[in-house]
Amino acid sequence: MITRDPHAFFEHARDLTPDFGSAIARAAFLVAPDGFARAEQSAGDNRYMAQAQAFDAGRAGAQHRALHQALSQVLPTVCFAGDPETPDALFPNNVFATARSAGAAPRYLVGRMRHPVRQREAARSDIRRFFEDVLGYEEVDLSQQPHPCELTGAMVIDRSRGLGYAGLSERCDERGAALMHRAFGLRATLLFDLAQGEYHTNVVLAVLAGRAALVSPAGFADPAVAAAIAGFYGSRGIVLDAAEQAAFAANAIALSTYTLWMSAGASRALRDETRQALASAGFAVATVELDAIEAAGGSLRCCVGEVF
Structure with a gap:
């Protein structure tokens, strides 16, 4: 099922059992912020991105290393080298x-990025070979078709039920969402x-x-x-206010059953309720403190690629 009708979607979703797959990843991968700088193309439709003078490459690198160290205490976490020609690559x-x-x-998916500066990332042979040659995953390459589909930036997935939530913007159109629905093998989007x-x-x-959500x-x-x-998640459907969103509180991820990860800035913005x-x-x-990385318009969840 792919639909714009929330009523029809959730009527279907309520009949699904949480047996689609593991709800949490078994490993994670990162890309180092080498050459960390403002990507002007990406800034055109990312209102969260700071001005160039606010970028601190040294601080961003140190915070990214701290993130790698912290996540490695929870699950195996691989970090690939960055590239100054792809300044957004720290959001893999x-x-x-x-x-x-x-x-x-x-299987592993390669998304179709909207901006050329990010399309370069999809050509990385080392990451592709890691998934294909080392892990033995099948490739699903969406990067050469014309419809933007920026994977788990554009689509949030309930992995236990096989449900996709695809927000449409310049970074993902309806056809791109349908391609991701098929590639992830989801039950409903x-x-x-x-x-x-x-x-x-x-x-x-x-x-x-x-x-929860x-x-x-x-x-x-x-x-x-x-x-x-x-409402679908009941009392565990937690509504954030605009200030919490602006601090990246929704850019969070559960990497174990009972631990939620977000940036320190996001955590400080949380209301008591x-x-x-x-x-x-x-x-x-x-x-993890990630204020320097957040200058690039993303936060902790954006930095984390999941290996299922």
Whole structure:
């Protein structure tokens, strides 16, 4: 099922059992922020990106190393070298993703990026060979077709149920979302428009280990869609306010069953009721200081590629 109708989508989703696959990744991969700088093409539709003078390459590199060290305590985490010719490459989850579902061979996806500066990332043979030659994953290459589909930046996935939430913008059109739906092998995908000025779904929505969701209605063109998503997760559908979203609180990820990761800045922005709701859902919040990296318009979840 691929639909814009939240009622039809959730009527279908309620009949699905959480047996599609693991809700959390078994490993992670990063790309180092070598040559960290403002990518002017990306800045054209990323309102979260700071001006060039706010970029601090040394501090960003140190924070990224701290992130690598922290995640390595939780699950195997590989970090690939960066490239000054691809200054956005520290956000690899938009370009490379993996899928492993019952009855299907594990595969890796290569996304179609909107901007040429990011399209260069998709050509990296080392990352492709890691997935194909080292891990033995099958390739699904979407990078050469014309429809933008920036993988788990544009589509937030409930991996346990096989559900996709695809926010449409310049970074993902309807055809691109349909291609991702097929490539991830999902059971159902809900299409919706992001609010004007939003570029990726994963800055306004996070699904946490299939048990909870962080939802920012301000990031949706139709707040009723956000309400429907939050409602599906019941008391664990946690609604964020605009200030929490602006601090990247929705750009979070569960890398273990009971631990949620977000930037330290995002954590500081959480309201007491949000913290209490996360605790009630069984999540401890782990953080890494990433303010220098956030100058590039993304936060912790954007840095983390998942290996399923």
